[in-house]
Amino acid sequence: MKTLVRLLAALLMALAAAPTSAQQTTGTITGLVLDPQGMAVPGTTVTATNAATGFSRTDVSDSEGLYHLNAMPVGTYDVVAELPGFIRLERKDIAVDVSETTNLNLTLRLAAVAETVTVVGDTPLIPTTSSSVGQVVDLTRIERLPLNGRQFANLAATVPGVGLGFHSDPTKATEYVPQISGGNGRNVDYVVDGGDNNDDTIGGLAQMYPLEAIQQFNVMTQRFDAQYGRGGAVMNVVTKSGTNDVRGSAFTLFRDTSMNAKTESETLSHVSKQDYRRYQYGGSVGGPTLSRPSIRWGSFRRKTACSRFPCARTSSPAR
Incomplete structure (x- = not known):
């Protein structure tokens, strides 16, 4: 019995001393x-x-x-x-x-x-030390490419083998998500700054991040390292960390009634255009702090919408 206890103690000590990845x-x-x-x-x-x-x-x-x-x-x-x-x-x-x-x-x-x-000069474009298949979506692509809805993960569609599909969450059915090798939801493993960011119930991103907060992300579609351990594809995201200079950004997007045509429901109901307002705004700021020598970065995004829709009602003739 004592020998067994000693073996178990030695095994625990060896596991504690082993480096983690x-x-x-x-x-x-x-x-x-x-x-x-x-x-x-x-x-x-x-x-x-x-x-x-x-x-x-x-x-x-x-x-x-x-x-x-x-x-x-x-x-x-x-x-x-x-x-x-x-x-x-x-x-x-x-x-x-x-x-x-x-x-x-x-x-x-x-x-x-x-x-x-x-x-x-640039370094070689073809990596020779890894067999992983995929591509890095860098800051230049994030800042310059138009993006409907400002969902940063949808830029993964610029990587070969990646498309867009409907969100697996029924409460977000109007949003698109990356579809890699024909699958989304739990098929894609989302890692943000080294931490798990997966919705374990329905799959997809658990915590959404503003577009301004993303530095870059690596979309690995095949043959990625065993350290990720789950999913048919991996999206490894790194957020911004600020620099020695104070920098920031701000944006606002809007749509209202005057910018829309009459909907089919409004035409069939013989009513005028209904009130519609949609605003999406936010920004970011980062730089060195004054109290202590450190660098911080923060970002903010918000979307508000107000709309009215006509409801057509039909009735059967009286008999």
């Missing part, structure tokens, strides 16, 4: 540091800095010239590689997307005199 809300930059002959350059200090937030992460290349910059918040980074005896190399505007690995090889040249090489 959380669903990713960040990205990774990795690659090789090489010399002009293609040989590995160990001991190189590689630093990635986000100019908007000031966040930075540093790693040193190993004996094979390999470096890893893990757990990088979504954004655009400037990468610098430095080693005595070599020219300082800068790579600007390197994009890091949620749940994605950016492969960035760095080639250093021997330094004859003090100089710096700055390279501005």
Whole structure:
């Protein structure tokens, strides 16, 4: 009996000490540091800095010239590689997307005199470290594409293999939701900032987020990692976190009676156009706080509607 208790205690301690894997809300930059002959350059200090937030992460290349910059918040980074005896190399505007690995090889040249090489360019579009099928919907697409109803998840329809279907919630039957590989509702696993955001009763998003609050999201339609663990597809969403500069936005959309034609019911009932008003408004603001050195971001959205509809009544002739 004592032996069994000891084995169970050892097993519990081992499980407690085992590292846990959380669903990713960040990205990774990795690659090789090489010399002009293609040989590995160990001991190189590689630093990635986000100019908007000031966040930075540093790693040193190993004996094979390999470096890893893990757990990088979504954004655009400037990468610098430095080693005595070599020219300082800068790579600007390197994009890091949620749940994605950016492969960035760095080639250093021997330094004859003090100089710096700055390279501005995009990273390869084809990932070589993951078999996941899908696409990242970035901030540019979120801000510039027209969107009926301002439901951010509907932008997933810009990803191959994704369409739009009616909401699985009967109380939201007029709204559209992403339909991936022919399924929606519980077929899609929604992850927001690493947390589960699924309606366990009928499927779909449990908590809706304003369009202005979304930084980007990754739509994975097939062959995604086992860490997500459910659904036939995954939508991994990252919300905005603010920058060192104070920024914000505001919007308002409206429709009223003067902008509408008579409905078929109004025509059949021989009545004038009925009162109709629909407003959708909101905004966002973010930046550094004054009380303590931190960055905050908040957003707000509201929709109100008021309408009247004619009701036709028929009666049978008296006998």
